[in-house]
Amino acid sequence: MAEFTFWIVVGITLGSAFMVVMSKNLLYSAYALLFSFIGVTGLYVFLWADFIAVVQVVVYVGGILILIIFGIMLTNKITSVNISHTSVQKGVGTLAVLGMATLLGFMVFNTPWIELANVEPAETTAAIGRLLMMDYLLPFEVASLLLLGALIGATTLSRKED
Amino acid sequence: MTVDMLMDWFAAIGDFPVLAFILAVTISGIPLFLVMALNAMVAVYVERKVSAFMMDRIGPMGQGPGLHAGKWGLLQTAADAVKLLVKEDTVPESSDKILFKMAPFIIFIGAFIGLAAVPFSQTLQVVDFNVGVFYIIAVGSIGVIGIVMAGWASNNKWSLYGAMRSAAQIISYEIPAGLSIIVPIMMAGTMNLQELIHYQSGSVWGILPNWIIFNNPFSFLAFFIFFISAIAETNRTPFDIPEAESELVAGWMTEYSGFRWAIFFLSEYANMLIVSGLAVAGFLGGWRSPIPGLFDSGAWGLFWFMGKVASLIFIMMWFRWTFPRLRVDQLMHVCWKVFIPIAMLNIFGVGIWKLIFG
Numbered sequence: 001m002a003e004f005t006f007w008i009v010v011g012i013t014l015g016s017a018f019m020v021v022m023s024k025n026l027l028y029s030a031y032a033l034l035f036s037f038i039g040v041t042g043l044y045v046f047l048w049a050d051f052i053a054v055v056q057v058v059v060y061v062g063g064i065l066i067l068i069i070f071g072i073m074l075t076n077k078i079t080s081v082n083i084s085h086t087s088v089q090k091g092v093g094t095l096a097v098l099g100m101a102t103l104l105g106f107m108v109f110n111t112p113w114i115e116l117a118n119v120e121p122a123e124t125t126a127a128i129g130r131l132l133m134m135d136y137l138l139p140f141e142v143a144s145l146l147l148l149g150a151l152i153g154a155t156t157l158s159r160k161e162d
Numbered sequence: 163m164t165v166d167m168l169m170d171w172f173a174a175i176g177d178f179p180v181l182a183f184i185l186a187v188t189i190s191g192i193p194l195f196l197v198m199a200l201n202a203m204v205a206v207y208v209e210r211k212v213s214a215f216m217m218d219r220i221g222p223m224g225q226g227p228g229l230h231a232g233k234w235g236l237l238q239t240a241a242d243a244v245k246l247l248v249k250e251d252t253v254p255e256s257s258d259k260i261l262f263k264m265a266p267f268i269i270f271i272g273a274f275i276g277l278a279a280v281p282f283s284q285t286l287q288v289v290d291f292n293v294g295v296f297y298i299i300a301v302g303s304i305g306v307i308g309i310v311m312a313g314w315a316s317n318n319k320w321s322l323y324g325a326m327r328s329a330a331q332i333i334s335y336e337i338p339a340g341l342s343i344i345v346p347i348m349m350a351g352t353m354n355l356q357e358l359i360h361y362q363s364g365s366v367w368g369i370l371p372n373w374i375i376f377n378n379p380f381s382f383l384a385f386f387i388f389f390i391s392a393i394a395e396t397n398r399t400p401f402d403i404p405e406a407e408s409e410l411v412a413g414w415m416t417e418y419s420g421f422r423w424a425i426f427f428l429s430e431y432a433n434m435l436i437v438s439g440l441a442v443a444g445f446l447g448g449w450r451s452p453i454p455g456l457f458d459s460g461a462w463g464l465f466w467f468m469g470k471v472a473s474l475i476f477i478m479m480w481f482r483w484t485f486p487r488l489r490v491d492q493l494m495h496v497c498w499k500v501f502i503p504i505a506m507l508n509i510f511g512v513g514i515w516k517l518i519f520g
Contacts, residue, residue, distance in 0.1 A: 004179075004183070005183070027258075028260075031264075031307075034268075034304075034307055051293055053293075054296045057300040058299070058300045058303065061300075061304060062302075062304075062333070062336070063303075063333075065307065066303070066310070066329060069310055070310075070329070073314060073322070074326075123292045125292065125353060126351075
């Protein structure tokens with residue numbers, strides 16, 4: 001059962017990721033990314049990462065994807081711009097992809113994967129909260145400070161001078 | 163009736179896991195769709211009547227000679243549904259055909275999967291899982307993608323403006339809504355909707371319900387911020403600038419007709435049900451009786467839950483016929499400069515309250 005759904009999820013993720021790369025229309029690529037993100041959510045569910053799965057939807061679908069689509073739509077004179085992407089440097093690209101694939105394949109087959117017992121693990125939300133607020137409080141705060149800085153910076157840069 | 167229960171039940175009968183999964187999902191999905199359709203039909207009728215009474219009219223009563231819409235116009239929505247189904251399905255010549263046809267599906271999926279986590283009663287919930295609140299907030303953003311898709315694919319200025327406004331509005335109001343729903347989560351210490359409702363059982367001084375909204379001043383405020391943001395998230399008046407009739411014809415829905423448009427309508431009313439359901443589960447005791455201990459079990463849960471949801475939906479309709487539409491800048495002002503600071507103070511306040519009063 002789980003295997004059956006797993007392969008469906010993998011199919012959705014990889015199929016739409018392929019669409020993202022291959023589609024000639026930039027907007028189609030952005031929308032194909034939606035299905036890829038949702039597929040990745042499914043993969044998180046298979047890893048019993050309930051909280052991360054929902055965060056994936058909130059951050060990637062609700063935030064990043066909307067921003068990408070906004071970026072495409074708000075581009076000035078969108079009708080005069082050719083909304084497509086073309087392939088350049090095919091030879092070098094193929095080499096890079098093959099090299100990366102070999103490296104990743106080598107890693108996948110040589111990593112001693114930890115296999116967990118087939119039981120339902122505990123909920124992760126409370127544990128994540130506890131870790132963030134106790135053990136990793138400093139990195140957490142530094143990250144939020146960085147985001148705040150980025151936010152203020154973006155507002156300052158995009159503001160019209162009065 | 164959760165999917166897990168059905169799966170266990172099928173597993174007891176025999177060993178057919180794939181079929182059992184498909185059956186369990188279908189069996190729990192069909193009533194959910196019926197809830198969605200029925201909710202829209204009832205809500206459309208009520209909205210017609212409520213708007214009529216607010217304007218001192220009588221609303222739909224009959225359809226004239228030949229076609230009568232039943233007593234008090236009760237068959238009005240049935241007639242509307244039939245009209246929408248047989249209407250010509252137009253696709254604009256210059257539209258992006260694929261995206262134009264896909265958008266209703268995306269919007270419908272966004273509403274439908276959100277409905278799956280709504281706790282209609284103690285047992286009547288399709289999936290009961292530990293990140294329920296967060297899940298409902300999260301899948302709300304899938305609908306936005308559908309709206310932007312519809313607006314873009316229509317290849318029409320009004321549609322595109324409507325879609326951009328809608329996306330900006332929903333994304334903005336998700337923040338105060340999310341920050342406010344954190345208040346009940348902090349108090350109950352769980353994101354599971356059923357546990358959240360169980361936290362609100364019992365009573366204060368024997369008579370008053372132990373609902374989170376009445377627990378402390380911060381949660382009282384949080385409820386109103388959540389509810390108003392929720393109305394904004396469903397694109398309803400006074401926050402309906404995405405489809406403002408007077409300026410954008412019908413906003414992002416302008417080019418849609420027939421059944422595709424009906425799907426948008428269905429999803430809008432389902433979204434009203436979802437956000438009201440979340441408000442009820444988070445602040446108003448869920449399926450708990452308003453009088454502690456009175457009819458507080460079994461099927462009565464469904465009655466109380468739907469009763470509370472219906473009251474909230476009625477308030478949304480009341481708003482619609484009371485307040486004028488906000489301007490875009492007013493809308494953003496209310497969200498970013500009023501609601502978000504108050505919502506953040508609420509979180510801070512509830513933390514302190516919990517620290518002092520336990």
